[in-house]
Amino acid sequence: DAKTTQPTSMDCAEGRAANLPxxxxxxxxxxxxxxxxxxxxxxxxxxxxxxxxxxxxxxxSLIITEDRKSSTLILPHATLRDTAVYYCIVRxxxxxxxxxxxxxxxxxxxx
Amino acid sequence: DTAVSQTxxxxxxxxxxxxxxxxxxxxxxxxxxxYKQDSKKFLKIMFSYNNxxxxxxxxxxxxFSPKSPDKAHLNLHxxxxxxxxxAVYFCAxxxxxxDSPLHFGNGTRLTxx
Numbered sequence: 001d002a003k004t005t006q007p008t009s010m011d012c013a014e015g016r017a018a019n020l021p022x023x024x025x026x027x028x029x030x031x032x033x034x035x036x037x038x039x040x041x042x043x044x045x046x047x048x049x050x051x052x053x054x055x056x057x058x059x060x061s062l063i064i065t066e067d068r069k070s071s072t073l074i075l076p077h078a079t080l081r082d083t084a085v086y087y088c089i090v091r092x093x094x095x096x097x098x099x100x101x102x103x104x105x106x107x108x109x110x111x
Numbered sequence: 112d113t114a115v116s117q118t119x120x121x122x123x124x125x126x127x128x129x130x131x132x133x134x135x136x137x138x139x140x141x142x143x144x145x146y147k148q149d150s151k152k153f154l155k156i157m158f159s160y161n162n163x164x165x166x167x168x169x170x171x172x173x174x175f176s177p178k179s180p181d182k183a184h185l186n187l188h189x190x191x192x193x194x195x196x197x198a199v200y201f202c203a204x205x206x207x208x209x210d211s212p213l214h215f216g217n218g219t220r221l222t223x224x
Contacts, residue, residue: 032210043115043201043215044154051210085152091210101154 003027004088009106012082018075020105022088025069032091033064035073036101037084044087044101047073078109114138115216117202123222124192131178132187132219134202143185144203144213145177154201160185161207189221197223 005023012018024033034049048055048062050071055062061074075082085104115136124130136143142161148154158177159166165177174190185204189196199220203213 034212036213038154041218043203043217044213046212046214049210049212087154103151103153 003090004102006086006088006102006105008103009108011108011110012075012078014080014109014111015077018073018078018082018107018109020073020075020086020088020107021070022073023070024088024090027068027090029068033062033068033071034089034091035060035062036087036089037082037107038087038104039081039084047086049091078107080109080111083107083109115202115204115214117200117216117219119219120217121220121222123224125224126192126194128192129188129190130192130221131189132200132202132221134185134187134216136183136202136204136214138204138214140204140214141182141207142205142211143179144205145185145187146201146203146215148199148201148218150198157187158185192223194223197221 003026032049032051035047036044037047038044048057048060050062050064064071085106087101087104089101118133144159145157146154147157156168157171160177176188178186178188199218201218202216205211205213
């Protein structure tokens with residue numbers, strides 16, 4: 001059911017920027033791109049979302065390509081506590097199945 | 112001060128039993144959800160519910176039913192438990208707006224023996 005494609009895993013050095021890509025080539029004009037992460041044994045945590053424009057908050061930045069077919073989540077200065085599975089999902093309002101998460105990217109931040 | 116809380120955190124039971132998992136949110140949200148995360152770590156929506164509409168993922172067996180005594184609570188009842196029901200179940204909530212993010216609880220690990 002997932003409409004997104006992400007790499008299975010990525011490594012990042014502590015203190016460096018982590019760039020996590022996501023492809024959503026079939027995205028429609030009214031669908032938002034959301035990013036969540038799940039640290040081991042915890043519930044998913046909301047990070048950021050966007051529709052067309054790039055977004056930034058205290059946790060991360062979201063870069064969405066002009067054609068909206070892909071996006072990149074940027075953690076500017078990764079720490080060991082950022083090690084988690086990162087999920088990119090495309091949210092269609094009114095359809096429960098479209099809220100299903102994909103397999104995500106396991107980000108490991110290395111000391 | 113937990114925003115979305117679930118009880119119990121762990122639940123071990125035998126096949127055929129009926130069990131419930133409780134969920135409460137203190138965020139004032141109108142919409143609540145139940146997700147199932149299986150052994151392969153896929154998170155699948157089971158239900159989304161507000162006081163007006165229940166949206167069911169059609170792949171969910173009718174042994175599973177959400178019950179909402181009020182806006183802040185959405186409990187999950189499971190009848191005739193099966194081995195395949197073993198998973199981690201997450202409750203979440205959000206505002207009903209199109210771009211409102213979900214806030215998740217920390218999950219209930221259900222083990223059916």
